[in-house]
Amino acid sequence: MDTAPMMPTxxxxxxxxxxxxxxxAAAIGDALGWPMEDRxxxxxxxxxxxxxxxxxxxxxxxxxxxxxxxxxxxxxxxSDDTQMLLAVGRSRLRGPDWYRHLIEAxxxxxxxxxxxxxxxxxxxxxxxxxxxxxWDLNHKRDAVVAYFRAGGNGAAMRCLPHVLVDRDAKxxxxxxxxxxxxxxxxxGHPRALVGARALAWGVWWxxxxxxxxxxxxxxxxxxxxxxxxxxxxxxxxxxxxxMTQAASGWPEEWDMAVEEMxxxxxxxxxxxxxGAVAVDGETLEQIGMFGKERGAGTVSAAAAIFLxxxxxxxxxxxxxxxxxxxxxxxxxVASMTGALLGGLAGADWLGELTRQIQDGGYLEEMADxxxxxxxxxxxxxxxxxxxxxxxxxxxxxSMPGDRxxxxxxxxxxxxxxxxxxxxSRINFIRSWSFKTELGQSLTVKRYDKGKEGIPRWxxxxxxxxxxxxxxxxxESVRPKTSARRRVGLVREVHDLTIACRFYEQIVGLxxxxxxxxxxxxxxxxxxxxxxxxxxxxxxxxxKELEESRQSIRIYxxxxxxxxxxxxxxxxxxxxxPVEEAASGNRFxxxxxxxxxxxxxxxSSGG
Numbered sequence: 001m002d003t004a005p006m007m008p009t010x011x012x013x014x015x016x017x018x019x020x021x022x023x024x025a026a027a028i029g030d031a032l033g034w035p036m037e038d039r040x041x042x043x044x045x046x047x048x049x050x051x052x053x054x055x056x057x058x059x060x061x062x063x064x065x066x067x068x069x070x071x072x073x074x075x076x077x078x079s080d081d082t083q084m085l086l087a088v089g090r091s092r093l094r095g096p097d098w099y100r101h102l103i104e105a106x107x108x109x110x111x112x113x114x115x116x117x118x119x120x121x122x123x124x125x126x127x128x129x130x131x132x133x134x135w136d137l138n139h140k141r142d143a144v145v146a147y148f149r150a151g152g153n154g155a156a157m158r159c160l161p162h163v164l165v166d167r168d169a170k171x172x173x174x175x176x177x178x179x180x181x182x183x184x185x186x187x188g189h190p191r192a193l194v195g196a197r198a199l200a201w202g203v204w205w206x207x208x209x210x211x212x213x214x215x216x217x218x219x220x221x222x223x224x225x226x227x228x229x230x231x232x233x234x235x236x237x238x239x240x241x242x243m244t245q246a247a248s249g250w251p252e253e254w255d256m257a258v259e260e261m262x263x264x265x266x267x268x269x270x271x272x273x274x275g276a277v278a279v280d281g282e283t284l285e286q287i288g289m290f291g292k293e294r295g296a297g298t299v300s301a302a303a304a305i306f307l308x309x310x311x312x313x314x315x316x317x318x319x320x321x322x323x324x325x326x327x328x329x330x331x332x333v334a335s336m337t338g339a340l341l342g343g344l345a346g347a348d349w350l351g352e353l354t355r356q357i358q359d360g361g362y363l364e365e366m367a368d369x370x371x372x373x374x375x376x377x378x379x380x381x382x383x384x385x386x387x388x389x390x391x392x393x394x395x396x397x398s399m400p401g402d403r404x405x406x407x408x409x410x411x412x413x414x415x416x417x418x419x420x421x422x423x424s425r426i427n428f429i430r431s432w433s434f435k436t437e438l439g440q441s442l443t444v445k446r447y448d449k450g451k452e453g454i455p456r457w458x459x460x461x462x463x464x465x466x467x468x469x470x471x472x473x474x475e476s477v478r479p480k481t482s483a484r485r486r487v488g489l490v491r492e493v494h495d496l497t498i499a500c501r502f503y504e505q506i507v508g509l510x511x512x513x514x515x516x517x518x519x520x521x522x523x524x525x526x527x528x529x530x531x532x533x534x535x536x537x538x539x540x541x542x543k544e545l546e547e548s549r550q551s552i553r554i555y556x557x558x559x560x561x562x563x564x565x566x567x568x569x570x571x572x573x574x575x576x577p578v579e580e581a582a583s584g585n586r587f588x589x590x591x592x593x594x595x596x597x598x599x600x601x602x603s604s605g606g
Contacts, residue, residue: 055353
């Protein structure tokens with residue numbers, strides 16, 4: 001008779017709070033770490049970036065050699081790690097239908113809006129979009145072999161929803177069954193599954209612990225629990241047949257991956273024994289965080305378990321330590337570390353970050369739905385190429401503010417449309433940002449070679465009639481973007497990122513549109529100009545200000561004026577004192593480029 005220990009269960013309210021904390025902390029770790037990761041392609045690099053518990057906007061190089069361009073990333077934006085947490089979460093809420101929905105709907109649709117996805121995950125999603133698993137022997141042999149060699153952390157990074165749904169399981173193998181099916185959908189090497197198993201066991205334990213936590217206990221418990229998470233999986237018959245032909249040594253590689261995982265955890269234990277922060281980098285290096293295998297599931301899981309154990313009593317410091325690692329997969333490791341720390345310490349330590357993270361409300365709702373085992377069931381589908389074609393045709397003639405139905409996500413509104421400058425003369429790039437009623441924000445980006453120097457979204461391509469009777473193609477009547485007249489104030493700036501940070505975070509404006517060199521807030525636009533002045537101008541006197549009429553005036557609530565003044569002072573920008581006036585208290589400051597901005601409180605007369 002099997003006498004494996006049974007997992008104690010914490011009170012339901014505590015566990016639900018920890019579940020929310022784990023989900024939020026995972027997303028926040030992702031958003032903090034994405035600009036730092038080795039594939040983040042942050043404009044300006046990461047050498048001068050200092051760890052701070054603050055989500056900030058940044059710019060990213062995308063398009064590779066095909067269509068190189070830069071994209072502005074709003075503060076708090078998460079990447080594929082959190083996108084997949086939500087996709088798997090929606091799948092598990094469908095009950096027994098979860099796996100079909102994941103492979104036939106979520107993974108193919110994800111390709112439309114993915115941000116920062118890894119190669120193995122995208123290859124597998126493309127395979128599922130054709131209706132075939134990535135191990136299908138009808139694929140080219142090289143593709144099947146590549147699948148069985150994919151041992152990255154893409155399976156481990158999305159294990160959290162499975163743990164939350166089955167957190168009350170008395171035995172871990174009840175959870176492992178779901179982990180294996182999910183992991184094998186995209187990654188075929190044992191390293192991927194072993195990393196997911198070990199990390200998921202750690203999260204499961206943190207959510208259900210009922211006693212006080214001892215130093216190093218998470219790491220020790222995970223090592224001791226190896227018999228629970230290290231058993232061979234039971235894949236479907238077609239997968240086993242493909243493995244026999246393309247990766248016949250797979251069972252032996254599984255044993256090697258388990259040994260590797262335990263070796264990395266032992267290295268972590270030795271590093272933990274030293275206690276000093278100075279050994280963190282050395283320990284992570286020995287685990288392999290900065291080597292050629294830094295993205296492996298075993299490496300990432302061991303690093304996350306080490307950091308979460310090391311900083312159990314300082315969870316925010318632990319999250320920052322993971323997120324601001326350089327030359328490694330920092331966003332995924334920070335997401336995993338965040339999940340563990342949230343399960344250990346709850347959410348209080350996250351502070352303002354819970355309000356800064358993109359889609360924070362939806363993230364909390366998803367965590368709660370998974371924790372209670374039920375939630376709204378999203379519409380499902382079986383992916384067909386016509387779904388993408390139909391969406392693209394609608395996007396070609398869309399405008400900001402337009403509403404449309406999106407697959408899985410339902411009703412959504414276009415909040416922003418961006419065009420990107422690229423060095424490629426034959427490629428055009430546009431993205432459409434959506435806010436869905438479901439609660440998740442999406443950005444769909446298209447690359448187009450155009451025709452006769454014009455991209456299809458300029459309205460020059462003939463559009464097929466959607467009428468039931470068919471008919472001849474019709475020319476779109478939408479005017480060219482360049483022909484629209486716009487009126488507003490334009491400020492030339494020397495650093496678009498710094499200027500945007502001021503107008504978004506301190507002034508409180510919301511961007512409506514952006515390109516590589518411009519950001520529009522509606523009535524105000526910032527334009528990158530290499531020759532723009534970088535020095536700050538001297539503050540004019542009140543009389544000079546009134547006579548020159550050169551300032552931008554921002555009206556704020558009377559009770560908010562003091563806080564705004566403190567934020568400007570803290571930013572290091574040039575700022576005058578708060579002045580009392582019958583028309584409303586005010587102060588003036590210079591923005592990062594020396595332009596004068598006046599903050600004035602609402603007067604009693606409105």
